[in-house]
Amino acid sequence: MKNVEIIDRDSLVKGLYEQLSLKAGETAIVAIDMHRGHLDMDVATMPAKPEDAKRVIANAKRVLDSARAAKIPVIHVVLVYRRIAGLGSEGMVSPFWKALHAAQGETDRLTPGRKSTVREHNVEGSPGTEIIPELQRPGDYVINNKKRLDCFYGTDLRQLLDALKVKNVVLMGINTNTCVLNTAFTAFNFDYRVVVLSDCVASMYGEDLHVLGLQNVARCLGWVITNEQFFDKIKERANALQP
Amino acid sequence: MKNVEIIDRDSLVKGLYEQLSLKAGETAIVAIDMHRGHLDMDVATMPAKPEDAKRVIANAKRVLDSARAAKIPVIHVVLVYRRIAGLGSEGMVSPFWKALHAAQGETDRLTPGRKSTVREHNVEGSPGTEIIPELQRPGDYVINNKKRLDCFYGTDLRQLLDALKVKNVVLMGINTNTCVLNTAFTAFNFDYRVVVLSDCVASMYGEDLHVLGLQNVARCLGWVITNEQFFDKIKERANALQP
Amino acid sequence: MKNVEIIDRDSLVKGLYEQLSLKAGETAIVAIDMHRGHLDMDVATMPAKPEDAKRVIANAKRVLDSARAAKIPVIHVVLVYRRIAGLGSEGMVSPFWKALHAAQGETDRLTPGRKSTVREHNVEGSPGTEIIPELQRPGDYVINNKKRLDCFYGTDLRQLLDALKVKNVVLMGINTNTCVLNTAFTAFNFDYRVVVLSDCVASMYGEDLHVLGLQNVARCLGWVITNEQFFDKIKERANALQP
Amino acid sequence: MKNVEIIDRDSLVKGLYEQLSLKAGETAIVAIDMHRGHLDMDVATMPAKPEDAKRVIANAKRVLDSARAAKIPVIHVVLVYRRIAGLGSEGMVSPFWKALHAAQGETDRLTPGRKSTVREHNVEGSPGTEIIPELQRPGDYVINNKKRLDCFYGTDLRQLLDALKVKNVVLMGINTNTCVLNTAFTAFNFDYRVVVLSDCVASMYGEDLHVLGLQNVARCLGWVITNEQFFDKIKERANALQP
Numbered sequence: 009m010k011n012v013e014i015i016d017r018d019s020l021v022k023g024l025y026e027q028l029s030l031k032a033g034e035t036a037i038v039a040i041d042m043h044r045g046h047l048d049m050d051v052a053t054m055p056a057k058p059e060d061a062k063r064v065i066a067n068a069k070r071v072l073d074s075a076r077a078a079k080i081p082v083i084h085v086v087l088v089y090r091r092i093a094g095l096g097s098e099g100m101v102s103p104f105w106k107a108l109h110a111a112q113g114e115t116d117r118l119t120p121g122r123k124s125t126v127r128e129h130n131v132e133g134s135p136g137t138e139i140i141p142e143l144q145r146p147g148d149y150v151i152n153n154k155k156r157l158d159c160f161y162g163t164d165l166r167q168l169l170d171a172l173k174v175k176n177v178v179l180m181g182i183n184t185n186t187c188v189l190n191t192a193f194t195a196f197n198f199d200y201r202v203v204v205l206s207d208c209v210a211s212m213y214g215e216d217l218h219v220l221g222l223q224n225v226a227r228c229l230g231w232v233i234t235n236e237q238f239f240d241k242i243k244e245r246a247n248a249l250q251p
Numbered sequence: 252m253k254n255v256e257i258i259d260r261d262s263l264v265k266g267l268y269e270q271l272s273l274k275a276g277e278t279a280i281v282a283i284d285m286h287r288g289h290l291d292m293d294v295a296t297m298p299a300k301p302e303d304a305k306r307v308i309a310n311a312k313r314v315l316d317s318a319r320a321a322k323i324p325v326i327h328v329v330l331v332y333r334r335i336a337g338l339g340s341e342g343m344v345s346p347f348w349k350a351l352h353a354a355q356g357e358t359d360r361l362t363p364g365r366k367s368t369v370r371e372h373n374v375e376g377s378p379g380t381e382i383i384p385e386l387q388r389p390g391d392y393v394i395n396n397k398k399r400l401d402c403f404y405g406t407d408l409r410q411l412l413d414a415l416k417v418k419n420v421v422l423m424g425i426n427t428n429t430c431v432l433n434t435a436f437t438a439f440n441f442d443y444r445v446v447v448l449s450d451c452v453a454s455m456y457g458e459d460l461h462v463l464g465l466q467n468v469a470r471c472l473g474w475v476i477t478n479e480q481f482f483d484k485i486k487e488r489a490n491a492l493q494p
Numbered sequence: 495m496k497n498v499e500i501i502d503r504d505s506l507v508k509g510l511y512e513q514l515s516l517k518a519g520e521t522a523i524v525a526i527d528m529h530r531g532h533l534d535m536d537v538a539t540m541p542a543k544p545e546d547a548k549r550v551i552a553n554a555k556r557v558l559d560s561a562r563a564a565k566i567p568v569i570h571v572v573l574v575y576r577r578i579a580g581l582g583s584e585g586m587v588s589p590f591w592k593a594l595h596a597a598q599g600e601t602d603r604l605t606p607g608r609k610s611t612v613r614e615h616n617v618e619g620s621p622g623t624e625i626i627p628e629l630q631r632p633g634d635y636v637i638n639n640k641k642r643l644d645c646f647y648g649t650d651l652r653q654l655l656d657a658l659k660v661k662n663v664v665l666m667g668i669n670t671n672t673c674v675l676n677t678a679f680t681a682f683n684f685d686y687r688v689v690v691l692s693d694c695v696a697s698m699y700g701e702d703l704h705v706l707g708l709q710n711v712a713r714c715l716g717w718v719i720t721n722e723q724f725f726d727k728i729k730e731r732a733n734a735l736q737p
Numbered sequence: 738m739k740n741v742e743i744i745d746r747d748s749l750v751k752g753l754y755e756q757l758s759l760k761a762g763e764t765a766i767v768a769i770d771m772h773r774g775h776l777d778m779d780v781a782t783m784p785a786k787p788e789d790a791k792r793v794i795a796n797a798k799r800v801l802d803s804a805r806a807a808k809i810p811v812i813h814v815v816l817v818y819r820r821i822a823g824l825g826s827e828g829m830v831s832p833f834w835k836a837l838h839a840a841q842g843e844t845d846r847l848t849p850g851r852k853s854t855v856r857e858h859n860v861e862g863s864p865g866t867e868i869i870p871e872l873q874r875p876g877d878y879v880i881n882n883k884k885r886l887d888c889f890y891g892t893d894l895r896q897l898l899d900a901l902k903v904k905n906v907v908l909m910g911i912n913t914n915t916c917v918l919n920t921a922f923t924a925f926n927f928d929y930r931v932v933v934l935s936d937c938v939a940s941m942y943g944e945d946l947h948v949l950g951l952q953n954v955a956r957c958l959g960w961v962i963t964n965e966q967f968f969d970k971i972k973e974r975a976n977a978l979q980p
Contacts, residue, residue, distance in 0.1 A: 015457040023354030111266030156440035164648035197399035214258040220463030407891035509840030597752030642926035683885040700744040706949030
């Protein structure tokens with residue numbers, strides 16, 4: 009098996025961390041695809057690893073509860089597919105996903121060694137489309153018309169962030185190296201400050217790509233921090249603003 | 252130093268490869284940021300490794316020459332920044348890049364151990380903005396108003412691809428894990444078939460992110476193939492169409 | 495009062511009509527903001543003229559019933575606003591709408607001589623957001639996150655049209671000169687064939703802007719046809735395809 | 738010939754005018770398609786009326802000179818088409834423009850009674866693509882990859898406006914009811930304050946649609962003002978900021 013040695017960029021990451029300042033009033037949490045289709049093993053059609061699901065749900069709950077208390081808006085973005093006559097899920101127009109289903113059996117697709125399917129994933133009305141209940145509270149915003157990997161594409165996420173006067177986009181959810189990373193790229197391209205919460209992300213594609221996703225954000229376009237670091241940064245800025 | 256073990260997905264990659272069919276008339280090559288600002292060590296402000304630059308230029312030249320002979324369109328997409336009064340490069344409105352310059356010395360920024368700068372990178376009129384001469388020929392298309400990591404964002408790349416009736420977007424260039432990967436994500440989101448030519452990409456961020464960028468494409472959204480495999484696929488389809 | 499003489503472009507319009515061919519399988523109807531907020535006088539916060547509402551509902555019903563019978567997809571696009579703490583309707587971040595409310599009393603805003611309000615218009619959960627019941631049937635598609643004038647902006651309308659393999663976008667709804675016209679512009683820009691059904695559109699801004707909106711489409715970017723002409727074109731093409 | 742009576746909305750327009758405040762530092766002028774292809778009768782392929790061309794050039798020159806003196810940025814956006822093998826101008830993929838050329842002779846197309854052509858309009862390298870020389874000065878910004886009616890679509894106009902910290906987009910150019918109006922719609926949708934300079938716009942489609950375009954902006958989405966009113970508003974705000 010091939011091994012990749014991760015380059016040591018500690019001095020870069022530390023330098024950038026010093027520069028990070030998070031004002032609650034300019035910050036929002038974007039929770040990406042934290043639905044039963046990835047995180048509830050009873051119904052998941054693209055399951056994360058069970059231990060990842062457990063970790064991510066517990067850690068995300070802590071952050072989201074604190075965020076709401078600090079009046080930081082919480083935005084859930086969820087993939088949902090319509091059923092189209094003669095096609096099935098509207099996701100199946102993707103040439104890559106079509107090839108995937110033509111080529112591979114159900115345990116050798118996107119999630120190595122576990123069953124997964126695009127064809128039945130998060131079709132309108134199916135239980136997979138439901139947000140994990142302990143992560144959702146009244147007052148949260150929900151965008152449920154995501155169709156591909158980027159939370160901004162085909163949704164009003166940018167408009168909502170701008171209505172909320174957000175400059176700092178804090179990402180959590182599934183998968184680190186696809187929807188989270190793609191959304192991080194777009195948020196960077198739109199000149200938001202991009203933060204990924206390492207405790208609250210995971211990848212159904214494997215640990216290697218999870219690590220990649222985080223390395224890629226931290227060394228190329230944004231900040232990867234733990235829950236504790238996030239709380240510290242919010243407090244630090246709040247204190248700085250006190251008289 | 253942290254090591255990452257790459258998961259073996261050979262059966263997935265082989266299965267998908269069988270599904271790949273590349274009709275010349277529906278294919279275009281998108282050459283990303285193959286300019287002197289990355290690839291010519293005399294003027295580069297964000298240099299790839301010298302040996303990577305050499306390899307990528309030589310391999311890309313072979314593919315581009317063959318592509319033109321097969322009437323496959325070649326589209327160069329190049330980042331160029333205007334100079335704005337009171338700001339300098341228009342790139343410097345990015346909060347991440349501002350933090351990078353505030354925090355880090357010139358040899359500890361994006362390119363580990365080599366000098367790099369965003370502030371002076373590919374400003375309008377500077378030699379860095381020139382496409383590597385041996386990679387450009389009359390009849391190639393040029394899009395030179397890319398501003399961030401995604402070749403589609405703020406450009407007419409999608410319109411050009413659609414005018415050319417392209418369904419297969421074949422990517423090459425710099426950097427594997429940022430502009431190439433971000434463009435691969437968007438091309439996937441737009442339902443193009445995405446191919447990355449592994450012989451013709453490199454990353455100034457380090458070998459680890461190069462490898463993981465390729466893994467990410469091959470296992471989540473598209474095809475990573477060598478030059479030889481690309482030639483094979485074009486020939487295979489051309490022969491299939493013969494009487 | 496100022497009068498505008500409409501230039502005679504009959505020969506242009508006739509010539510273009512001859513060129514129009516509508517294949518049912520490449521056509522979709524996009525019904526724009528046909529909700530109670532414009533069309534039900536009991537709850538409308540931006541009411542069309544009552545006689546226009548009646549006419550448009552009756553004519554649209556005929557077309558939609560026929561379209562469904564011919565397996566032409568029907569897509570409803572509806573504006574709905576979230577309520578945002580401290581702001582009210584998320585629509586109120588628009589500088590024009592803020593100025594409108596600051597300057598004008600409720601009978602001298604967008605709808606001349608009738609009460610109208612942006613501030614309370616189609617807020618999430620209000621009756622105005624409901625599609626006129628006789629215009630909606632099971633199997634219709636609904637996009638309900640439109641936020642401004644363009645049905646494509648911040649929605650997945652383009653993705654849905656492409657999943658349905660649509661090339662001809664047939665528009666109806668409210669208002670001829672704003673949401674219909676803006677959507678016609680964008681559909682044109684995206685290289686769809688744009689058709690507006692003159693019997694099924696109206697404008698709360700006044701008859702003058704309704705007429706001029708139709709003139710603008712017919713002479714600059716698409717086709718304006720009656721219900722009968724629409725049925726004729728669908729039949730004509732269906733017959734042409736018969737053996 | 739049909740006549741349209743323009744509804745009297747003077748009290749609305751006056752009320753909105755009172756609300757308009759233009760800070761030079763948050764304002765930019767976007768000059769739309771002020772190129773020889775519309776405005777120089779010797780080479781124009783889609784000519785405005787000669788007297789309109791003269792009026793618009795003279796009035797625009799005055800505003801642009803004053804704007805530069807007040808450090809208000811000037812952004813030229815110009816349509817330019819590539820030549821594509823086997824297709825000709827890349828504009829000719831538009832189904833409406835194809836139908837227009839199939840149906841109509843050269844004096845009965847978009848510009849009533851005058852010769853016009855899409856097919857040869859502003860092809861790369863042709864004189865039509867040149868900005869009218871007296872309207873361009875060093876230091877102006879140029880975006881020359883517009884492809885359809887909307888200045889934002891497929892260009893980096895939004896990114897440039899945001900880099901310049903612009904909130905007020907002041908439009909001039911050709912044509913009032915297409916590129917100016919479509920750009921006004923999109924600028925409105927993006928929550929910019931939209932101003933159209935009535936002295937500096939014209940329409941090759943006819944006086945009726947010119948009037949429509951202005952009425953539509955003034956009553957639905959922004960401000961239509963004269964050159965004098967623009968100077969007044971800039972001065973008024975500058976004075977208000979004095980100690």
